Amino acid sequence: MGMVDPSKETDNNTPILASAAGTPQPSPSPPVELLPSDRPPLLPLTAELIQDKETEEKDRRARESEDRDRKNREIKAGLHPLQHRFVLWYTRRSPGARTQTAYEESIKKIADFSTVEGFWGCYCHLARVSSLPTSTDFHLFKEGIRPLWEDAANRNGGKWIIRFKKIVSGRFWEDLVLAIVGDQLEAGDSVCGAVLSVRYNEDILSVWNRSASDNQAVMSLRDSLKRHLHLPQSYVMEYKPHDASLRDNSSFRNTWLRG
Secondary structure (H helix, E strand, O other), rough: OOOOOHHHOOOOOOOHHHHHHOOOOOOOOOOOOOOHHHHHOOOHHHHHHHHHHHHHHHHHHHHHHHHHOOOOOOHHHHOOOEEEEEEEEEOOOOOOOOHHHHHHOOEEEEEEEEEEHHHHHOOOOOHHHHHHOOOOOEEEEEEEOOOOOOOOOOOOOOEEEEHHHHOOHHHHHHHHHHHHHHHOEEEEEHEEEEEEOOOOEEEEEEEEEOOOOHHHHHHHHHHHHHOOOOOOOOOEEEEHHHHHHHHHOOOOOOOEEOO
């Protein structure tokens, strides 16, 4: 074996790239400003979603302006304006499978009101719950929201379902109506409306909200309902998202949450 020249030994502590340390490196390129004209066009679906959002925001501002004007007129007239304008609807369910078209055609508007005086004028002329025929529904919703799963305000939401014996349902319906009309429920902005469903063995109250995915608002609404209806904490309520109702074409079967 030949002798190794110590001057040519490799130092294990010397990085392999050490010999390149003195090599000049290219300077980074200056940042390039992206002009609006350089940006790629939005995909049609993205543009449509943005336009829908802008339209919703424009409609919301218009409704708020109309509400302010309405309340000012009602106050000048000596009336007591409510926080929201409401519409009362009525349906009588026909036998057989439910179809969207048939259901929409069955919804009949009874009245609308936006003042305390208007509410009592409407409510006092309604038939009592105990006198309503089976398969009858009353729907009390904020103006601009139809009692349909597919409505824009409802489609991402769901409903709390509360079942009562027929002998007491009238009182609980009245308490619920007063709480909604008086804007007494927590997470009230998320509430779309309420439904009374008269059935053969029981009556069912449903409170619809805008977002089934907002768990905090959903549970806050549940707790508020129990307080205002004076229900014990152990009273079982059920929750069902509207998209689940659309899938199984049912209002009250296959509920997702009990609490």
